[in-house]
Amino acid sequence: MLYQILTHTPIYVWAILAFLIYRGVLASREREMSVGRMLVIPFLMLVLSMQAIATQFGVASVAMLAWAIGAAVAALLSRVSGAGRASAGVVPGTLRIRGSWTPLVLMLMTFGVKYALAVALAIQPGLAGKALFAAATCGLLGLCNGCFLGRLAGDLTAVRHPRVFAPATMP
Numbered sequence: 375m376l377y378q379i380l381t382h383t384p385i386y387v388w389a390i391l392a393f394l395i396y397r398g399v400l401a402s403r404e405r406e407m408s409v410g411r412m413l414v415i416p417f418l419m420l421v422l423s424m425q426a427i428a429t430q431f432g433v434a435s436v437a438m439l440a441w442a443i444g445a446a447v448a449a450l451l452s453r454v455s456g457a458g459r460a461s462a463g464v465v466p467g468t469l470r471i472r473g474s475w476t477p478l479v480l481m482l483m484t485f486g487v488k489y490a491l492a493v494a495l496a497i498q499p500g501l502a503g504k505a506l507f508a509a510a511t512c513g514l515l516g517l518c519n520g521c522f523l524g525r526l527a528g529d530l531t532a533v534r535h536p537r538v539f540a541p542a543t544m545p
Contacts, residue, residue, distance in 0.1 A: 379493055387489070394485055398478025406463040406470050412529055415477060416522035419484050423515040426488045430495060430502055437508035444516025445523065452524025460529040469529055476521070484518040487511060 397415055423441065431437035460469045491511050494501055501507045 383489075391485055394481040395478070398475070398481050401471075401473065401477035402475050403473040404471065405473070406465065406468050408468050409530065412469070412471075412526060415481065416519075416526045419481065419522050420519050422484060422488055423512075423519050426491055426515065427512050430491060431508045431512065435508060436505045437512040440509035440513040441516035441519070444513040445520035446516075448517045448520025449524035449527065450520075452521045453527050454524075459525065471529065476525075480518050480521050484515060487514045487518070 401415075427433065427435075427437050427441055459474070460471050462468075463470045494507075
């Protein structure tokens, strides 16, 4: 069955996965980014999630409510816990972002939930009508999106209130 699932997955899905892994590995390194570039991955993850919810469950459903609750909780927690990740960049309008593996994990989680959702519904289309399935799946997508949005909000705050990281001291 796994072979059937993998071979029936369109090529573009694997291309998206490769792109997400590439961007996740880049995010593990400290880098300087413009605000526009910072928006790409959170926006892409948001579009992927919204497309899955709208296509599979509809936008006026318990699924969207579960997504919104998950996103709000995760955004607030990420915003609070993500302080100190960004500082003013050398070039005006840019930020120096500390490297982290968190974006890769969040991207792979979003991709994995969306992929598992598509597979589950291909195998058992009736799951789309189950409120608990919709709420659980979309709540997970909301948590991932909320983490991205909370981190982005913290980073954008650093643009408005720039600071410089203190140099590391030797013990």
